Amino acid sequence: MVIGLEVHVELSTRTKMFCSCPADFGGEPNTHVCPVCLALPGALPVPNRRAVEFAIRAARALHCEIAAETKFDRKNYHYPDLPKGYQISQYDQPLARNGWLEIETEEGRRRIRIRRLHMEEDAGKSLHGEGDGEATLLDFNRAGVPLVEIVSEPDLRSPEEARAYLEMLRATVFYTGVSDVKMEEGSLRCDANVSIRPRGSSELGVLVEVKNMNSFRAVQRALAYEAERQARALARGERLERETRHWDEARGVTLPGRSKEEVNDYRYFPEPDLVPLRIDPAWVAEIEASLPELPEARLGRYQEAGLAYKEAWTLVAQRELGDFLDATVAAGAPLRQAANWLLGEVSARLNESGRPLAELRLTPAGLAGLVALVEAGTVTPTLAKQVFARMLETGEEPAVIVEREGLVQIRDEAALEAVAERVIEANPKVVADILSGKEKAVAALVGQVMRETRGKANAAKVNEVLRRRLAELRQAEPRG
């Protein structure tokens, strides 16, 4: 199976690609429009410098080369929500080329090449059947919103790889801060070119374009379906058609779209209303220097620190967790321990509440403090969870909570012996069992001690003290 992905990312600039209308998502229909984005006669586009900057930012994060000179072209086609009757896009001189992303595959890390990244504008939105009867309503708020299209080489070999690539791409673009890359809101859109060929063959099969996949899961499912469909068709001796198919999420199938008779001739030609852009290398360098650490590097760093790939990826893909982890490490916590908290308790809380991390009353310094208390043996892991819960409630430093609530671990042997003595006296039956050889029953006594100390006792010490006392009892017993 050979897959190439075409990914559209909406840039979150304040204004549109070619005019100064607001580019935010939503808004009452047709309130964010002007003569330029409605393509009124006489209106002219002017490129948004910020959008170009964002596109360069994304391109450099994807390791693309930035063109010294780039131009815009007109892509001609008709659709009621395309106001000019053409889309301003880029054809033979895209902003950026020859990038790559590394993904984890079954055979280990693999580099997926990126053919090009170019800028273009979004179209409006058709709302079918929302007005009176069968009328189609048009909302042009989105018309002219800046997009980048990122086209991969056909380097992907399975639906899982396609998903991994898309996830890595999404995370990378998200880290650059140029888009919120939400698939459900359409700010990340993905089309796939799929073909299958016999194993070992280098010849490409008939290409099918799959559209309308609105989630990562959908991408994976649609591609799996398509591979199966194409393989079966070939097995039946059918000839595959070069076509566009749409993923039907509800039915879990791809359905044919435009047939080849209607294949569009976009009649690209250079946009005469815009002059070619010369990209200053110093500007690119400046943009590049402002990039944060990117997912690939962060992933590598976490793996080197001993995290398994899946653990590391979880922390990278959810940037807020990764950022929190790094801040916690900066506050003095060992990465492994801090990561355990974030992957465990913290993630559980987040899943429970459905809220973002920023809304938890937890600071990196607080978490680092908690880790330190555990490391120092001041609190037991069990106690630590209690302290953690209290931290979220009060927002206090862990040391403060431990101090006030007396949650310090009891390691003092004399104190533990006293408790052990009480427990032994109160449970003659259990003691008898142990003395008669049921060694496992010791655990019950340990549990009792822990209960008595409200979890504060150091479990190892308790074990030690109990066993010593039991040994004494065994010796004192008359031999029969």
Next chain:
Amino acid sequence: MAWRPVHELAASGASRREIAELFVERAARLDGRVHAFLTQTPERALEAAERADRAGGGRPSPWAGLPVALKDNLVTRGLRTTCASRMLADWVPPYTATAVERLEAAGLGCLGKTNLDEFAMGSSTEHSAFGPTRNPVDLERVPGGSSGGSAAAVAAAMAPWALGSDTGGSIRQPAAYCGVVGLKPSYGRVSRYGLVAFASSLDQIGPITRDVRDAAILLGLIAGHDPRDATSAERPVPDYLERLEEGVRGLRVGLPREYFGEGVAPEVREAVLGAARALEREGARVEETELPSTRYALAAYYVVAPAEASANLARYDGVRYGFRAAGATSYADLYDRTRQKGFGAEVRRRIMLGTYALSAGYYDQYYLKAQQVRTLIRREFGEAFRRFDLLLTPTAPTAAFRLGEVSDPLTMYMNDICTIPANLAGLPAISLPCGSAGGLPVGAQLMAAPFEEALLLRAARALEAALSLQPWRPAAELEEVAP
């Protein structure tokens, strides 16, 4: 009075109200025969005049309160802008073109919107959905196109000056046919924002005036960088009047052979050569030269212009504004019907030509080739302007022809043969009257290197002064109804 250029009117001592009334009345009385206007706006002209009179010394510019006619492909807020097309017959724009805004800021009042070939496609102003304009010099003849309405309005003294647009000669050729001055500025000199696009890489707005000084004044008012047009040049605007009278002594003027050859009427050739001799008398060094790529210019133009037009006109789909055909059953049907009925034959012809030239398999053969020719022409001009300050040619190969006389599109396209190269190369070029052919005006064209408008105007002024021709008087039928 109405025959005097604007700079003289302004200095005449007449109130702006009197001046504006003069033109308002002439337009009301004479336009029935000429049909230069699609929309007359006497109230706008008079209001601006009164405002200027009231402002007295506080006028925004020396030209405040003077009326101006605007080609009807310049969008004007609140005032219907039709492009002489059924497609936009009722369209009232919510915004104003930059060039017009600048005139308004200078206090000028709009007299009306003038007729044109539909979407500026044509060389005769016969291809208007609202009927042709007639040449005021001879009402049986065309005024030229596509800014025929603006040229005719000035030639009949229904407007003291006007704005036109020039894609392949649309200002200069009608100016030549009507016996007035027409200037196409360098590409990028005047903002195209609000000029309804025909061919974006060729279109430029410019003045049509009674004399060269007026052209310099009007250009000065509309020129300059506009952040709303990415192709507008970020160069300062010189004072075009400052050195206007300095003459042509020592300037080198080239006469490119290719512009005087086959198809050029002998009387036209003679009149332009007369202009060359006049320049020589004034101290210019005139010399014959060659621009061999000229012969490919027309072909290149008729690929590039329709290609861009086909895309520029794609937006007229009946969805958001303008004409919408009734009875459509689907979007595709709506689109087809709307464009079938909304556009005239010439516009449809050019859309088809352009679509074809850009389509898969023909792009390299036509569009790309045409762009290569364009580069060649541009380079050739660049070399010519190393040897010459100016080039002198006829503006059009013949004088104005009769309405309906030219029915074959190719013959019609030949009328722009002398003007098209300047558009392909982005040069400034001016046409001014230089004599007559069969009793009709003949125009001489001067071209200069990009952004050398000041030099161009200075040479044109010298030629105008040297020739000292009487202004072209309109046809007897018009004189009868004129005061």
